[in-house]
Amino acid sequence: MDELSNPYSPGAGLRPAALVGRDSEIRTWTVALERMEKERTARSIVLTGLRGVGKTVLLGEFQRIGQRRNWITAMVEAGTGQPLRTALAQALYPELTDLAKPSAGERIKKALRTFSNFTVKVDETGTWSFGLDLSDQPDAGANTGNLELDLGQLGRDLSAAAAEGGHGLALLVDEAQDLRDDELTALCALAHQAGQRGWPLIVGLAGLPSLPRVLSEAKSYSERLFTFHLIGKLDPVAAHEALTEPAGQEDVEWTDDAVQYVVEETGGYPYFLQEYGQATWNVADGPSLDLADARLGASVGQNHLDTGFYRSRWERATPAQRAYLRAMAPDGEGPSSSSEVARRLGKTPTKLGPARDALIKKGLIYAPEHGQIAFTVPRMADFIDRQLQP
Ligand SMILES: Nc1ncnc2c1ncn2[C@@H]1O[C@H](COP(=O)(O)OP(=O)(O)OP(=O)(O)O)[C@@H](O)[C@H]1O
Numbered sequence: 001m002d003e004l005s006n007p008y009s010p011g012a013g014l015r016p017a018a019l020v021g022r023d024s025e026i027r028t029w030t031v032a033l034e035r036m037e038k039e040r041t042a043r044s045i046v047l048t049g050l051r052g053v054g055k056t057v058l059l060g061e062f063q064r065i066g067q068r069r070n071w072i073t074a075m076v077e078a079g080t081g082q083p084l085r086t087a088l089a090q091a092l093y094p095e096l097t098d099l100a101k102p103s104a105g106e107r108i109k110k111a112l113r114t115f116s117n118f119t120v121k122v123d124e125t126g127t128w129s130f131g132l133d134l135s136d137q138p139d140a141g142a143n144t145g146n147l148e149l150d151l152g153q154l155g156r157d158l159s160a161a162a163a164e165g166g167h168g169l170a171l172l173v174d175e176a177q178d179l180r181d182d183e184l185t186a187l188c189a190l191a192h193q194a195g196q197r198g199w200p201l202i203v204g205l206a207g208l209p210s211l212p213r214v215l216s217e218a219k220s221y222s223e224r225l226f227t228f229h230l231i232g233k234l235d236p237v238a239a240h241e242a243l244t245e246p247a248g249q250e251d252v253e254w255t256d257d258a259v260q261y262v263v264e265e266t267g268g269y270p271y272f273l274q275e276y277g278q279a280t281w282n283v284a285d286g287p288s289l290d291l292a293d294a295r296l297g298a299s300v301g302q303n304h305l306d307t308g309f310y311r312s313r314w315e316r317a318t319p320a321q322r323a324y325l326r327a328m329a330p331d332g333e334g335p336s337s338s339s340e341v342a343r344r345l346g347k348t349p350t351k352l353g354p355a356r357d358a359l360i361k362k363g364l365i366y367a368p369e370h371g372q373i374a375f376t377v378p379r380m381a382d383f384i385d386r387q388l389q390p
Pocket residue numbers: 009010011012013014015016018019020021022049050051052053054055056057058242270271272273274
């Protein structure tokens with residue numbers, strides 16, 4: 001059928017036509033914002049899960065919910081090589097420009113001054129200025145160079161400015177397992193201060209399943225600061241909707257056996273559902289999507305995954321790292337024991353340490369527990385089994 005009207009959206013962080021199965025996380029987030037608007041406290045939120053389950057999409061949804069409620073929001077991605085300070089400044093600037101009017105209240109002007117201080121060391125060319133004279137505002141610091149202190153001041157003043165209108169400040173960080181130690185510590189300290197002092201400020205973090213451990217290594221009290229939500233595959237009912245709703249919006253129907261087939265083949269993984277859904281649509285003659293279309297779509301979809309999603313990751317690994325991944329594959333979805341992987345390769349775990357660490361840094365594997373290792377990509381083991389060549 002017509003590719004132009006294809007309603008599926010396989011890709012990184014691409015909002016699906018039907019965002020299904022995440023009601024509980026969306027409710028937790030919404031209630032947290034509502035509580036803060038009523039000057040009550042709420043915990044910050046951590047989303048964790050494997051690749052392609054929909055963490056970025058959900059974090060984006062959190063931002064939209066904040067924006068609809070007129071919160072000041074910033075969403076950034078860690079691990080891009082840009083320091084958190086710069087990334088936050090870049091994301092907050094457009095939000096603050098909207099507030100920067102000559103008629104702005106004192107708290108807003110104070111917040112703008114603090115923001116300018118916060119960015120002064122990373123903004124030599126004065127990109128993030130507001131065209132307002134803020135020199136009569138008290139100097140609120142935020143320019144010591146110590147991220148924890150500076151972010152604390154910025155969080156205090158921006159949330160106070162937002163509170164003037166009955167709103168708050170939401171800072172969202174994707175791929176948070178890639179934050180530097182001082183950045184993780186600063187965000188934990190910020191969430192802690194906000195809770196203690198009653199600032200309307202919430203932090204939303206998304207990352208791989210290793211994130212809770214990374215956080216507790218940064219601040220031992222982190223498990224009390226956040227509520228943790230494991231984002232996984234969609235249950236069969238939600239997976240069904242993920243396929244039928246987008247088509248329904250285009251007045252196209254799936255036959256029951258076709259939906260069931262794709263739901264089963266994808267195991268309910270959001271990214272796979274989008275990929276198979278898109279391929280099924282493209283191969284079908286219409287007017288509905290039937291089992292024959294679904295079967296063909298699934299094989300085209302799988303091929304797309306192999307040549308894109310999996311292969312791009314496989315190719316980021318060196319030969320030694322691929323050997324490590326291959327030695328994990330017999331355990332399927334895992335986890336594998338690191339010592340068993342070493343035994344399969346005829347080496348000691350210490351000898352394999354560098355390959356293992358490099359694969360963790362590349363985000364291809366993670367350590368669920370001490371002495372264990374698992375793929376971050378669902379069904380990576382099946383892909384490896386399909387490879388005939390190293
Ligand atoms: N709740 C959902 N319902 C249907 N499709 C979804 C849902 N969440 C995400 N998707 C789809 O799944 C794919 C992956 O989403 P996303 O990029 O947010 O995953 P991710 O967990 O951030 O992955 P990664 O770890 O690789 O960054 C996208 O194509 C998106 O449209």
